[in-house]
Amino acid sequence: MTEHSDILIVGAGPVGMTLHLALAAGGQKSLLLDRRPPQAQQGDPRALALSHGARQLLEQINSWPMRAATPIETIHISQKAGFGRTLIDNKEYDLPALGYVVRYRDLAGALAANLAEDAVLSEADILDITPGDEHVTVTLRHAGQLRTIQTKLLVHAEGTPGDDPAVKVSDYAQHAVICEVTPTPGHGKRAWERFTPDGPLALLPLGNEFSIVFTLPPAKADAVMAMDDETFITALQQQFGHRMTFAKPGPRSRFPLFLRLRDTLVKGNEVWIGNTAQTLHPVSGQGFNLGIRDAWQLAEILLKNGVDRDPQGVPRWDSNLSTYAASRRLDRQGSAFFTDQIVRTFSNDFGPLKLARGLGLLALDICPPARHFVAKRMIWGARAWP
Ligand SMILES: Cc1cc2nc3c(=O)[nH]c(=O)nc-3n(C[C@H](O)[C@H](O)[C@H](O)COP(=O)(O)OP(=O)(O)OC[C@H]3O[C@@H](n4cnc5c(N)ncnc54)[C@H](O)[C@@H]3O)c2cc1C
Known part of the structure; x- marks a missing residue:
């Protein structure tokens, strides 16, 4: 028997769960599916630096892990065996903190605590995905049973992609x-x-x-x-x-x-968000901060325009999803470029570059507008671009 869903989200990681909860807050149901058991996330060793902007979004879905978060009040940036340093201070931005550090498991736990019991199909193995004009058909094995789900929208939030010709990889x-x-x-x-x-x-x-x-x-x-x-x-x-x-x-x-960048965020009735859309170097802690903005933007667009057909019976996906892809271009390309350039400019011992880096760090320190630009970009993402 074929089951039906409006929105199926593959991957119940922090980005997938954020999308599910943001949609639920606006009255839209979605189903999450993950190949691992829920407790697997509790073994993840990562700690994530979350921006003040990410905190504000998580608060709106009651998922801010307040007690597990350590505030960052200042950030000290410097180079080994070289001059120049920059200090960014929260007092300059009238914020309680520039960002917060949270264990992946505490973030995942705070989000999971808000999920309804039937929100996730855990330990589900996808066997096949067949795109169609009006829906995507997903065949999977769950709890020993073969199931077929037809969904109007399939959201990929399954984290760092494996080999995929649509993803450019740079080691x-x-x-x-x-x-x-x-x-x-x-x-x-x-x-x-x-x-x-x-x-x-x-x-x-x-x-x-x-x-x-x-x-x-x-x-x-x-x-x-x-x-x-x-x-x-x-x-x-x-x-x-x-x-x-x-x-x-x-x-x-x-x-x-690696830097992994997917060329296109949308194909038919499928859309890619979070690490599966872009996986960045962890320098300056951009990955989840960017992924949560993906999830939020997609939820806003879907909630505004609905997931059904318009009065003429024409599916609204095309305009919804192309609006989504266009709205994320600057933020994702800007964040990928920013982290990539930092890694490539700083990870070497080349004399003239070392001098230029020192001067750059010094300039950021003594030139408040330049420092504010970098700090605001880290706090708010593309919204900080002029
Ligand atoms: C060392 C390191 C440090 C980092 N530090 C920071 C930081 O300071 N700040 C920051 O913002 N980001 C940081 N990041 C990046 C951050 O961890 C990721 O951006 C974030 O975890 C992405 O979340 P996600 O939900 O997209 O993917 P994931 O967290 O990978 O979750 C994906 C989920 O999808 C499931 N899944 C996978 N494949 C399938 C499938 N085929 N079917 C069903 N389910 C599937 C997985 O089981 C998992 O639950 C760091 C990364 C690393 C490696």
């Missing part, structure tokens, strides 16, 4: 090693972004710890993953310097880093 030849460490003195709600020839090193305040994103070429990442705790702390200290000392490193995990 950064860097891996992120992540871990938590205890700093002395305390972090004082300051985040650090330190550029080194190996790649950026980020320290994000999280509870009493720092969540570290230590970016390295793959061979050095292999070595860092194999180190005992004491050697690891020495390596970290060498990259960061000695303004603070670190101790008690937690378990380490690693992520190979």
Whole structure:
């Protein structure tokens, strides 16, 4: 028997769940589908820096994990063994914080707590997707049964895509090693972004710890993953310097880093959002902040125009979805360009570039309009563009 749905969202990660809850808040039903069991997200080791803008969106769907969030009041940006630094301070923006650091699992938990019991088909394996003029037919296996769902709109929110000719891939030849460490003195709600020839090193305040994103070429990442705790702390200290000392490193995990950009966000009655639309380098923490804006924008457009046919019986998808794709162009391309350029400009030891970088950091520090431009872009995304 064929089942029917208006909107089927593949991937119940933070972006898929945000879309589902934003639609539900506007009275539109949707069904989430995930191939993993719900508790799998509780094993994700990532900590995410969320912008103030992301907090505001999550608050509107009652999913802001207040108690699990550590505010970032200042961000210190510098380069290893080079002059120039920039300090961004929340007081300049009349905001309680520039952003917040939250564990992936706490964010996912806060969103999942708002889902109705029948909102997600977990541990569902998609066997086939057949596009049609008026709906997409999805065949899947769930709880040992074969099911067929016809949906008017299929939203892809399944995270980082695998091989797909529609996705352009650029390898950064860097891996992120992540871990938590205890700093002395305390972090004082300051985040650090330190550029080194190996790649950026980020320290994000999280509870009493720092969540570290230590970016390295793959061979050095292999070595860092194999180190005992004491050697690891020495390596970290060498990259960061000695303004603070670190101790008690937690378990380490690693992520190979690529830029993956999907050429088109819309095809027929299918649309791609979040990491499956674009997967960025984690420098400056843009990925989920961009993904939540994808989900929000799509929900707004669908709620405004409805998911049905117009009075003449013509499906409204085309205009809805092309409006969506056009509305996301600047934000996604701007964020991808911004992170890509930072990684490529800063991850080297080339003398003249080092000098230019130092001057750039200095200029940002002493020139408030330039600093505000960068800070506002990180807080609000494309809305900050003039
Ligand atoms: C080291 C690191 C640090 C990061 N730091 C930050 C940061 O500071 N700030 C920030 O904003 N972002 C950060 N990011 C990026 C952020 O993690 C992602 O942008 C975010 O998790 C994307 O959410 P998503 O819901 O699109 O995808 P995911 O979180 O990957 O969720 C996708 C979901 O889809 C499911 N799924 C996958 N395939 C299928 C399928 N075929 N069928 C059904 N379900 C499927 C998965 O089980 C999963 O539940 C970081 C990333 C890394 C690697």
